Amino acid sequence: MARKKPKLIKERVPTIERPAEERVHDFKEVNLGYTFELAVKEAERCLQCPAEYAPCIKGCPVHIDIPGFISKLVEYRDNPDKAVKEALNVIWACNSLPATTGRVCPQEDQCEKNCVMGKVGDKVNIGKLERFVADYAREKGIDDELLFEIVPSIEKKGQSVAIIGAGPAGLTAAGELAKDGYDVTIYEALHEPGGVLMYGIPEFRLPKDIVEKEIDKLRKLGVKILTDHIVGKTVTIEELLQEYDAVFIGSGAGTPRLVRAPGVNLNGIYTANEFLTRVNLMKAYLFPQYDTPVKVGKKVVVIGAGNTAMDAARSARRFGAEVTIAYRRGEEDVSARVEEVAHAKEEGVKFVYFVNPAEFIGDENGNVKAVKFEKMRPLEERDARGKRKIEGTGEYVTLEADTVIIAIGKHPNRLIINTPGLEVDRRGKIVVDENLMTSIPGVFAGGDAIRGEATVILAMGDGRRAAKAIHEYLTKKREEKANA
Amino acid sequence: MGYEILDKKELAMNEVLYKVHAPHVARKVRPGQFVIIRAFPTGERIPLTPIKWDREEGWIELVTFVRGKTTMRMANELRPGDELLNVAGPLGNPAPMKKFGRILAIGLITGMVEVFPIAKAWQEFGNDVTTLHVTPEPMTILKEDFERSVSRHIVESYQLQPGWGMNEIAQELVRRAVAKVRELLEGEHWDLVFIVGPAGGEKAVFEVVKEYGIPMEADLHPIMVDGTGMCGSCRILYDGEVKFACIDGPGFDAYKVDWDQLIHRVGFYADMERRALEEYLKSLRGSE
Numbered sequence: 178m179a180r181k182k183p184k185l186i187k188e189r190v191p192t193i194e195r196p197a198e199e200r201v202h203d204f205k206e207v208n209l210g211y212t213f214e215l216a217v218k219e220a221e222r223c224l225q226c227p228a229e230y231a232p233c234i235k236g237c238p239v240h241i242d243i244p245g246f247i248s249k250l251v252e253y254r255d256n257p258d259k260a261v262k263e264a265l266n267v268i269w270a271c272n273s274l275p276a277t278t279g280r281v282c283p284q285e286d287q288c289e290k291n292c293v294m295g296k297v298g299d300k301v302n303i304g305k306l307e308r309f310v311a312d313y314a315r316e317k318g319i320d321d322e323l324l325f326e327i328v329p330s331i332e333k334k335g336q337s338v339a340i341i342g343a344g345p346a347g348l349t350a351a352g353e354l355a356k357d358g359y360d361v362t363i364y365e366a367l368h369e370p371g372g373v374l375m376y377g378i379p380e381f382r383l384p385k386d387i388v389e390k391e392i393d394k395l396r397k398l399g400v401k402i403l404t405d406h407i408v409g410k411t412v413t414i415e416e417l418l419q420e421y422d423a424v425f426i427g428s429g430a431g432t433p434r435l436v437r438a439p440g441v442n443l444n445g446i447y448t449a450n451e452f453l454t455r456v457n458l459m460k461a462y463l464f465p466q467y468d469t470p471v472k473v474g475k476k477v478v479v480i481g482a483g484n485t486a487m488d489a490a491r492s493a494r495r496f497g498a499e500v501t502i503a504y505r506r507g508e509e510d511v512s513a514r515v516e517e518v519a520h521a522k523e524e525g526v527k528f529v530y531f532v533n534p535a536e537f538i539g540d541e542n543g544n545v546k547a548v549k550f551e552k553m554r555p556l557e558e559r560d561a562r563g564k565r566k567i568e569g570t571g572e573y574v575t576l577e578a579d580t581v582i583i584a585i586g587k588h589p590n591r592l593i594i595n596t597p598g599l600e601v602d603r604r605g606k607i608v609v610d611e612n613l614m615t616s617i618p619g620v621f622a623g624g625d626a627i628r629g630e631a632t633v634i635l636a637m638g639d640g641r642r643a644a645k646a647i648h649e650y651l652t653k654k655r656e657e658k659a660n661a
Numbered sequence: 662m663g664y665e666i667l668d669k670k671e672l673a674m675n676e677v678l679y680k681v682h683a684p685h686v687a688r689k690v691r692p693g694q695f696v697i698i699r700a701f702p703t704g705e706r707i708p709l710t711p712i713k714w715d716r717e718e719g720w721i722e723l724v725t726f727v728r729g730k731t732t733m734r735m736a737n738e739l740r741p742g743d744e745l746l747n748v749a750g751p752l753g754n755p756a757p758m759k760k761f762g763r764i765l766a767i768g769l770i771t772g773m774v775e776v777f778p779i780a781k782a783w784q785e786f787g788n789d790v791t792t793l794h795v796t797p798e799p800m801t802i803l804k805e806d807f808e809r810s811v812s813r814h815i816v817e818s819y820q821l822q823p824g825w826g827m828n829e830i831a832q833e834l835v836r837r838a839v840a841k842v843r844e845l846l847e848g849e850h851w852d853l854v855f856i857v858g859p860a861g862g863e864k865a866v867f868e869v870v871k872e873y874g875i876p877m878e879a880d881l882h883p884i885m886v887d888g889t890g891m892c893g894s895c896r897i898l899y900d901g902e903v904k905f906a907c908i909d910g911p912g913f914d915a916y917k918v919d920w921d922q923l924i925h926r927v928g929f930y931a932d933m934e935r936r937a938l939e940e941y942l943k944s945l946r947g948s949e
Binding site for chain 2: 367368403407410411412431432441442443444445450454463470472542543544
């Protein structure tokens, strides 16, 4: 690189964030990201660790060449369009949904976790730089330009792959396989592709028009998307195998877990999946302009403390409710991203720790009016995930609530796992080998369908790995056919 | 990509039939299963039951009862040649096909539409099926189809009185249904009673059937969003356990259903549904 490295800049270049008191009244995006000037300033902080050493690359589930894309911003700083195009090209080699991952990845646990800059100051803001590249490219049409260069060079293989589920795992696998020259068709149960990116993650964290544009890019790569098709009902995996050369299951973990406590079916008690689907996918926050209703009372209790709980709590705040997150463990074991917890607190969400729901109390009309919790106490011991074990105290506390949102996790979708011959474990997770192939030859799986419940980026990592494995599997098939 | 409306006709008062090109559903659907449709870009997802289909030609027939904003807007705005935005399915489990013997299959008001494919299939399977339609006049939907397809078709109809509100209409329905069912149970032997209708009516009829100890199945209609087991909106309490009507049903053993809870849950959005309808009606007046 021609340019001399500037001296260490210890502090992060801040991104622009809308103030809490303003954003809590709408569903528009909270963080506005970097401008080109600010992005370059942040990019200059990167120490440019060599690729074989760079701890950020090791921490990334899809192994993006992070110093590589960051260096392009600095190298071509005099030509923003060129800088972004070069950077995007580096990212696309590993990740086809950067506008999404730049927003929703838990960077602090992955790429940024071991950033060397962290030893002397703030870690490089990799997530926001990735997002900047994707956003700038989209706004200027640079991503399309790059696509038009890629598409004509794709060599058609004459084989086809069916993908089940248009969520992060399926979309990623589809993109990779399309680039490899396969005919790809995605089967999606809902009316919009995107999976959790559309129904789960709220607009203020991941605007839906951005997800739609990322999916449009896949269509431009030749990926076909069939909505309204429920695999297991509309079509079976067996039938797909007759029509396609391979199948990838990315059906996610869509079955909500419910609290096993009396009164769980009272009116006003939502699973986070239902609440978020109504709000995000069906746009209930725009009722009655949009037809789907949602009822958010004055006092909302959210049970659980993962990212989904934060999304639900912050969404409920935007309806003007007083919102409390109730968690059975302590603050140290909250599993949501640091940024989400901080945003929730800024927006006035309250937290109550060491409480476990014991009973939902209803009024005479069958509507919830309070939740009775058992107080828990932490033990010294930790469980397999490193969280402190807890035990009940026999003491109870009651929180008033006219809306309750249960966000304690999800199981894999049931409609798929009932496929004959498809091996699943006792939790309903699909069993796969080291190549992500299931017990049915030619059928691969990844994402939450095999993990139970994880993150968008891990699902995308699986999608990439599966695409590679499918490519190898189909290459072998082609060769066998040629030799036969 | 949408699903073309091949034909649309009014079957009875507020009862509209849509013949829709949906080959992916037509090739797979079985009696008792349903679809979820979306008709407008700002629209909701609503469950509907295909009453007839042609696997070769790739169409299904759906019937809506005009009662809320979506069904009214569909009736007003959609024409043959237009498209439904989404038709997802088939969803839910097919009705059990076995020899029960003598079956009384009851449809309350528009629930009768859903009874049709199941009753017809049961009859073809070798059962002796009587269908009973309890409904205000002149709504005698599918009357000829029923008469052709089952052993006996009974219509128990009554006049709506001017000035009746929703409560009076519901009360009259229950009164008529309960009286007619009691009469039929009293005089004849039955092996199975099956019912489709509003939850309150289903419960009232169940209370009568229970007195006679006859096995009873009911198709339940809690509020759904996705219809694929993802959201839990349609959950019911069944034999003390939480079940999802979309993937565990829609047919359930009436003896195990927590009916009061179901009735509460079905009414949860009634005020908002009314508001959506009122705003829609206002917008119609505004555009005149």
